[in-house]
Amino acid sequence: MTKPRTLFDKIWDAHIVDRQADGTCVIYIDRHLVHEVTSPQAFEGLRMTGRKVRRPEATIAVPDHNVPTTDRSKPIAEPESRLQLETLAKNVAEFGVTYYDINDIRQGIVHIIGPEQGHTQPGMTIVCGDSHTATHGAFGSLAFGIGTSEVEHVLATQTLIQQPAKNMLIQIDGELGPGVTAKDIILAVIGKIGTAGGTGHVVEFAGSTIRGLSMEGRMTVCNMTIEAGARAGLVAPDETTFEYMKGRPHAPKGAGWEQAVKFWKTLPSDPGAQYDKTVVLDASEIVPHVTWGTSPEDVLPITGKVPNPADIQDEQKRAGMTRSLQYMGLTAGTPLTEVPVQRVFIGSCTNGRIEDLRAAAAVAKGRKVAAGVNAMVVPGSGLVKHQAEEEGLDQIFLAAGFEWREPGCSMCLAMNPDKLEPGERCASTSNRNFEGRQGKGGRTHLVSPAMAAAAAVTGRLTDVRDLA
Amino acid sequence: MDKFTTLNGVAAPLPMINIDTDKIIPAVYLKTIQRKGLKKGLFYELGHKPDGSENPDFVLNQPAYSQSTILVTGDNFGCGSSREHAPWALLDFGIRCIIAPNFADIFFNNCFKNGMLPIKLPQEVVDQLMEDAKKGANAKLSIDLEAQTITRPDGGVVHFDVDPFRKHCLLNGLDEIGLTMQKGAEISSFEDKNRLSQPWLWS
Ligand code: SF4
Numbered sequence: 001m002t003k004p005r006t007l008f009d010k011i012w013d014a015h016i017v018d019r020q021a022d023g024t025c026v027i028y029i030d031r032h033l034v035h036e037v038t039s040p041q042a043f044e045g046l047r048m049t050g051r052k053v054r055r056p057e058a059t060i061a062v063p064d065h066n067v068p069t070t071d072r073s074k075p076i077a078e079p080e081s082r083l084q085l086e087t088l089a090k091n092v093a094e095f096g097v098t099y100y101d102i103n104d105i106r107q108g109i110v111h112i113i114g115p116e117q118g119h120t121q122p123g124m125t126i127v128c129g130d131s132h133t134a135t136h137g138a139f140g141s142l143a144f145g146i147g148t149s150e151v152e153h154v155l156a157t158q159t160l161i162q163q164p165a166k167n168m169l170i171q172i173d174g175e176l177g178p179g180v181t182a183k184d185i186i187l188a189v190i191g192k193i194g195t196a197g198g199t200g201h202v203v204e205f206a207g208s209t210i211r212g213l214s215m216e217g218r219m220t221v222c223n224m225t226i227e228a229g230a231r232a233g234l235v236a237p238d239e240t241t242f243e244y245m246k247g248r249p250h251a252p253k254g255a256g257w258e259q260a261v262k263f264w265k266t267l268p269s270d271p272g273a274q275y276d277k278t279v280v281l282d283a284s285e286i287v288p289h290v291t292w293g294t295s296p297e298d299v300l301p302i303t304g305k306v307p308n309p310a311d312i313q314d315e316q317k318r319a320g321m322t323r324s325l326q327y328m329g330l331t332a333g334t335p336l337t338e339v340p341v342q343r344v345f346i347g348s349c350t351n352g353r354i355e356d357l358r359a360a361a362a363v364a365k366g367r368k369v370a371a372g373v374n375a376m377v378v379p380g381s382g383l384v385k386h387q388a389e390e391e392g393l394d395q396i397f398l399a400a401g402f403e404w405r406e407p408g409c410s411m412c413l414a415m416n417p418d419k420l421e422p423g424e425r426c427a428s429t430s431n432r433n434f435e436g437r438q439g440k441g442g443r444t445h446l447v448s449p450a451m452a453a454a455a456a457v458t459g460r461l462t463d464v465r466d467l468a
Numbered sequence: 469m470d471k472f473t474t475l476n477g478v479a480a481p482l483p484m485i486n487i488d489t490d491k492i493i494p495a496v497y498l499k500t501i502q503r504k505g506l507k508k509g510l511f512y513e514l515g516h517k518p519d520g521s522e523n524p525d526f527v528l529n530q531p532a533y534s535q536s537t538i539l540v541t542g543d544n545f546g547c548g549s550s551r552e553h554a555p556w557a558l559l560d561f562g563i564r565c566i567i568a569p570n571f572a573d574i575f576f577n578n579c580f581k582n583g584m585l586p587i588k589l590p591q592e593v594v595d596q597l598m599e600d601a602k603k604g605a606n607a608k609l610s611i612d613l614e615a616q617t618i619t620r621p622d623g624g625v626v627h628f629d630v631d632p633f634r635k636h637c638l639l640n641g642l643d644e645i646g647l648t649m650q651k652g653a654e655i656s657s658f659e660d661k662n663r664l665s666q667p668w669l670w671s
Contacts, residue, residue, distance in 0.1 A: 022633055049645075121669075131548065156649065159648055229544065
């Protein structure tokens with residue numbers, strides 16, 4: 001009898017082109033997503049060596065990081081951003097790569113549009129020069145971020161040289177309480193295992209709670225697996241997956257669909273498959289979470305208080321916490337719900353999908369953004385924006401005093417005009433609260449979309465359950 | 469890619485944990501289409517005061533460490549984004565070897581593609597090397613990749629592990645793309661089989 005295999009093992013084994021004695025493998029890459037920030041040097045490398053893109057049709061490019069989220073009819077003001085976009089446009093034309101340009105309604109954050117267009121499918125290997133490629137693991141595809149040298153390697157060879165990862169299982173069972181979302185699940189996981197907890201591992205999320213999540217929720221969970229240090233996150237494909245995929249532009253059609261579904265159903269981990277590490281969480285114990293510091297592991301239930309460095313034994317950790325609190329302008333012992341915010345950002349590849357906007361709108365409806373707070377909603381793609389407008393969500397946000405923007409990475413990272421000013425504090429649905437991530441000196445508190453909307457209307461970090 | 473064989477140089481101590489890629493190089497410095505010239509963004513926030521002037525307290529701004537080629541640092545170095553601009557910026561400064569208890573996977577991987585050697589060692593060994601590094605420019609570390617050793621200023625020798633394939637590429641300055649392209653026939657035969665077994669991926 002063959003050894004029971006995990007979902008990861010199956011995908012890995014099916015993609016080995018070559019294996020060396022020391023375990024290093026050449027693995028085949030099914031889809032390669034490309035954006036403007038991490039690709040210019042890779043295309044330039046091809047040009048210098050006279051190499052071609054091996055599978056231009058399996059390579060999908062979109063600009064997202066640098067794009068302004070305001071009026072698109074004017075040229076981009078910032079010369080360096082403009083050059084990166086122009087360079088991408090030039091490269092995709094020269095190398096014949098699939099491309100969604102800035103004026104295409106399908107344009108958006110690369111990790112939103114891959115699934116939306118049906119490029120992302122179970123059992124695939126998917127890479128992108130971007131750590132949040134982990135998002136696509138929600139479909140049961142092995143998806144991970146790579147550096148620019150590897151981008152060039154994939155462009156030229158459609159493969160990567162990789163060492164196998166270890167398997168980690170995160171098992172979450174039970175019902176989520178009211179106001180608790182996929183974002184709170186992943187924040188709770190990171191709080192539990194730490195930002196290096198998954199290093200060297202591919203994490204498979206399993207259990208009834210994960211099964212009960214929509215694809216949007218699963219994407220939120222997998223998206224932030226990288227914040228737990230893991231190479232990738234995975235959820236086994238099931239009916240929810242197939243339901244989401246069916247009819248998407250690049251999903252298989254007709255007989256191909258039937259054949260694909262049959263194959264996808266063979267992917268889930270075999271009973272008795274072994275994991276190198278297992279972590280168990282009880283969903284009923286997860287409450288809305290918020291980060292207080294400058295690493296995603298600096299996270300607590302919203303009912304908590306700003307922690308005290310004096311309680312930390314380890315010297316480097318204590319120094320780290322002191323620095324974080326100083327940067328964040330927080331005093332130990334302050335209840336988190338007493339921390340005022342000046343900005344709110346709803347968007348990003350973590351929480352820029354339709355369901356996220358619905359959750360935020362449900363809180364915003366009939367309320368007003370608090371005085372002195374600037375709150376913006378940035379849909380993850382042109383199609384998300386369109387759908388939200390069809391559903392009237394834009395009107396809810398606008399009536400409440402939120403800004404309604406064009407799609408892009410926006411204030412998730414300070415590369416386009418959307419930025420925090422030094423000292424400004426933001427409740428953000430993005431994924432990183434690193435120093436300066438949302439703008440030099442900016443202070444980020446990571447939360448779910450519902451929690452972000454709650455903070456917008458009260459002007460402070462808020463337990464969304466108190467607004468019900 | 470430049471070869472990495474031996475390195476004898478000043479090690480800069482940076483005793484902080486979880487140094488993320490945004491700290492190594494903030495996003496505003498990624499707006500380039502080149503690999504070079506990134507040292508201006510290296511550790512920008514740590515290296516500058518709020519008014520934008522240089523922070524003399526930051527280790528790489530101190531004269532003793534201005535020629536550092538080695539960085540000794542804390543756990544989980546390079547966590548966060550996949551930006552290869554992080555190793556490029558370090559390399560642009562002159563750093564070719566980083567020693568830490570552990571690294572984030574993508575950063576670790578990216579180093580090797582640029583002729584840089586990240587070395588993982590147990591915390592207590594890193595602590596000793598950190599003490600060496602704190603002694604400044606007169607206390608150099610000497611790294612021998614072939615022998616997989618670090619020689620400390622007092623002559624003590626520390627062994628480290630490195631993956632054999634990566635070691636081979638570094639020692640010989642090999643271009644991985646060139647190596648993989650030699651496997652063109654295997655890649656084509658994989659594709660031919662895949663086209664038959666999963667035709668929907670090819671339509
Ligand atoms: S939204 Fe943020 S995390 Fe996602 S791809 Fe854009 S910059 Fe990266």
